[in-house]
Amino acid sequence: MAIPALPSALANAALDAASMRPQPGDLLVFMIGENQGETIAPSQVEVGARPILAYPMDPVTKTLRDGSRFNIIAVGRLDPSEIEDDTKPLSADGVVAYSAVCTHNGCIITENNDTHHEFVCNCHGSTFDVGNKGKIVVGPATRRLAILPLKLADGNVTVAADFDGRLGPPRE
């Protein structure tokens, strides 16, 4: 006979699910703003606008993976002509997603610039080309942003695979 899970075990499982890195099939959900908690559709991501901050969400259990700041994602949308060939397969209808944790000192990236394909960290100005796998355009960061591969599923922006690199600043 199966033994029912203890409430604390259930709570721990929920905590684990919330802290897991984005999983293939997860939806992306607005982290803040008037659409907070809603899933993100490409039509809600303006081409060339500031990054939208998002969390991944398990589509079945609806668990928001907000248990780690390394799960904060910066979502942008580019004109297809501004997306390099090796980045295109990782995007969905022009939408790209990156770790929002700056690789310099860990600030959350919230800005872009008027090139429309570069995200900028407000803390010390590190600039990343989000049409080119998050490569550094301007330091002081020394490592690119990790990209989160995307696909479209039922019209929603959906995680296709793990982040493709290390997250956050280098560890001592």
Ligand code: FES
């Ligand atoms: S923490 Fe982003 S540039 Fe320093």
